[in-house]
Amino acid sequence: MRPDYDPLDDPPWAMQLVVRAEKADPPAHGAVCEAAATAVVRLLTDPRATEPDGEWRQAVHEWESRRIRKVTRRARGVRWPEAQALPGVTVEHAGAQVRAFPPGPVADVPPQLAKLQVAGLDLADAEDPPAPPAPPYAALALNPDVTMTTGKAAAQSGHAAQLLLRQGRRKDVAAWVEAGAPVHLVRDVAWARCVKEADVAVRDGGFTEVPPGTMTAIAWIVR
Structure with a gap:
């Protein structure tokens, strides 16, 4: 049996995240991480995921009973509208x-997404990042001692936002x-x-880029 085998995660499921990354005008690293985190929360709080008869409800439940894996892919040109045509947020x-996109088995990703590149999304950050929004908002920090590509950082940001949604103080959330x-x-x-301020922390499973157990991202709500 493989040392990383988890019977509760067999077969593995994941939420797919797709980043639009055009060659001529790529987005900033930080903006992608922020957008990914918000997208995860908006999908999980969408009526299609929360209502008893919501079309995504069972998939979300099945996924959250396993490892909350996320896979970040990049799309450009015609691949972006193809991805946009699939259900998602x-x-x-x-x-x-x-x-x-609603989570599902990693072996059963829609072909429009399966063809999109996973590795190699590594973007520069903005020289002048935007100021914080008006409260309430989620503050998110990435471990500066851990090197991650933009794709990895976006997934970890999504994890942190998801944990905050599920484990944060109900009124603040x-x-x-x-x-x-x-x-x-x-x-x-x-x-x-930041660690002292944090309400939740992400410890990576160690499948890509960083050793298992590494604290990659933390988050808390600013009121």
Whole structure:
């Protein structure tokens, strides 16, 4: 038996995230992470995922009973409208466009998504990142001691936002979701201080880029 085998995750499921990354005008690293986090929350709070007869409800339940894996893919040109045609939730934010799709088995990804590249999405950050939005919003920090591509960081940002949605203080989470689930990537505060502020922390499963158990992202709600 493989050392990483988990019978509760067999077969593995994942939420697919697709980032629009045109060659001529690529989005900024931080904007993609923020948009991905918001997209995850908006999908999970969409009536199609929450209502008893919602078409995504069972898939979300099945996925959240397993590892909450996310796979980040990039699309450009005609591949982006092809992805947009599939059921999902798109967030446009600070020049970034990210679409989240209902989770499903990793071996059964729609062909429009399966053809999109997974590895290699690594974007530069903006020279002048946007200021935080008006509260309430989710503050998100990525571990500065861990090297991650944009694709990996976007997935970890989505994990942090999802944990915050599920484990945060109910009143604060409700207000955040009502505001549209805005997310701000914190860059100018020391990591140790952010850890003290955090309500949730992501520890990676170690499948890609970083060792298992690595704390990759943290999040908390600013009221």
